[in-house]
Amino acid sequence: MTQTLAPPIRIGRPAMAALGTLAVATSVLESVMAPALPLLQRELDVSPAVAALLPITTLIAGALVTPVAGKLGDRYGAKLVLMRLMAVVAAGGLVSALAPNLPVLLVGQVLQGAMMGVLPLSFILVRKYLPPGDAQVAIGLVTGLFIGGGMVGTLIAGPLAEGLSRHAMFGLPTLVIVAATVTVARVMPRDPAGRPGAGVDxxxxxxxxxxxxxxxxxxxxxxxxxxxxxxxxxxxxxxxxxxxxxxxxxxxxxxxxxDLAMLTAPGMWTSCVMTLVVCVGSASATYLVPQLFGVSGDGYGFGISATATGLLLLPSLITSAASGPIAGFAVRRYGSRPVAVAGIAVMAATLLVLAAAHAELWQLVVGKAVIALAAGLCVTAMLTGTTGAVAQADTGIATGLVLVARVVGSALGIQASAVLLTAGTDPVSGVPGESGFVLGFVLAGVVTATSLLVHTFRRKEVQA
Incomplete structure (x- = not known):
């Protein structure tokens, strides 16, 4: 008697919509901090150097959580781990929304760092429940929504903080995270546990x-x-x-x-290095462009508000959100390497152009939008290339390594740019000098271009 096998479980649009909403909401909560830092400095009565600890704390916590989340998702089931991780994120958002002082707000930011685990866990789920070609597009979609959510956070941070309060700035995205998590719990099938293993290292x-x-x-x-x-x-x-x-x-x-042994897989270590270097360049632009919008120097800068800055970054929101799906389709047609190389070349050239041409608003708006698109293409190409190069059971671990590189690169880019501006700030006026912006864009462009050298090693490694 022949046994009939049950058809494989597939996830549909409601499940993908829930994952996408969760990606957007977590990224919004991550990104509302940066444009509101001056307001937080005033309300909490802290210096700019101390206030900079807030976004860096979230990034560091995310870098630590991401590989653990991917590994636990591979081992115990991605849905189970995702639900528990989002409970931690929601608690962090609530603590941040109610924080009366800096120490409590730092605790909230540490808890919010768990949000970085949403990407590797989402990748595990879509790869289990979608065909390979559709999974690549889905990974690009989720990545694009996560990147786009960061721009949404930048866009709404000013109106929420200035129109309502800093508490609403954290509270409203947290409510969306709770709603999206409940939806994912209802519509996403429970994936089985993977390989058994030891506890947390x-x-x-x-x-x-x-x-x-x-x-x-x-x-x-x-x-x-x-x-x-x-x-x-x-x-x-x-x-x-x-x-x-x-x-x-x-x-x-x-x-x-x-799992450092995973770096010996073809193309893995070079994918991590390329992602890190590219994110240094893109994060530098993410920091420098809004600062240049807000500063008012002699012949440079525009002195506009946080709300107006968010509106000027709207084109970047659009290109960021579009970059993931575009990269997913492009990778399926041309492969990950050509897409990554094209993105790197465009981003490096744009950063160098901004170093020389930043006297008009439209130059910064267009340049930031192009950089956002190119960065999204690069990171998504690295992620999709990585998931295709390793076994399905290792998806969480491999993508976790790449995402750690993304977080570390972003933190380095932001901090290095802040150091350059601080070093060039006039002690009397407190205004950063134009040379700090020029040097920041030049170094970001040069650093981004060096990833093309890493790509040469990656191609030879994969071919070998």
Whole structure:
């Protein structure tokens, strides 16, 4: 007697819509901080250097959570882990919305960092429940919505903070996250658990935390310690020490937090490096362009409000949201490498053009929109190329590594740009000099262009 096999479970538009809404809402909650930093500095009575800890804290927490989320999703089922992770994010949003002071707000930002796990867990689900070609498009769609959500957060942060309060700025996206999570729980099938394994690698998590914190803290205080080389050397030694210990521990761990062995898969380490470098360039533009909108210097800058800045960034929102689906279709037709190379070349050229041409609003608006599109193409191409190069059971781990590179690159780009502006700020007027913006765009363009060299190694590695 022949046994009839049940047809494979497929997810439809309601499930994809719920995942997309969740991606948008979490990214909005992540991004509302940056444009509202001056307001938070005034209300919390803190310096710009201290206020910068808020977005960096979220990025660092996200970099730590992302690989753990991907691994646990592969092991225990992505839906189960996603639901629990979103409960942590919702708690973080609530704490941030009710925070009366900086320490409590920092706690909320740490909890919100768990939102970075939404992407690898979503990738696991769509790859399990969609055919390979549709899965590539779905990954591009979710990635594009996550990127676009970041621009939505930038767009609405000013009106919410200035029109309502900083509490509403965190509270409203949190309500959307709760609603989207409930919808995903109802419409998404429960995926079975994968391979069994050990628990969380706490030593690895602690050492990676130390590496990230020492690196970001060193960059943040660089303008103040620039004249004290002994302190700089000490910070470098501490960072290298944490990083070296992390690698040694992870190589010996039975169930490492970050599976460094995965980097030996064809194209993996180069995908991570390319993603990191590209995100350094794109994050630099994300920081510098709004700052140039808001500053009012002698012959440069425009001195406009946070609300007006959000409106000027609307074209970037559109191109960011479109970049994921465009990249998904392009990768399916041309492959991930040509799409990544095209995006890198366009972004590097645009950054260098902005270094010379930023005297008119339209130049910054168009340049930022092009950079947003190019960055989305690059990151999505790296993610889709990575998911196609590893076994299905390793999807969460592999994409987690790439997303960690994205978070680290974004944090480095923001912090490095902030250091350049701080170093060039007039001590009397407090206005950053135009040279800081020019140098920031030039360095971002040069750094982005170097990823083309990494791509050459990646192509040879994959061919071998």
């Amino acid at each position: 706490w030593p690895g998590l602690a050492l990676l935390s130390g590496t990230m914190l020492s690196l970001m803290a060193g960059l943040a205080i660089l303008p103040e310690i620039g004249a004290r080389p002994v302190v700089i050397v000490a910070v470098v030694i501490v960072t290298i020490g944490f990083g070296t210990a992390f690698v040694l521990v992870e190589r010996r761990a039975a169930a490492p937090m970050v």
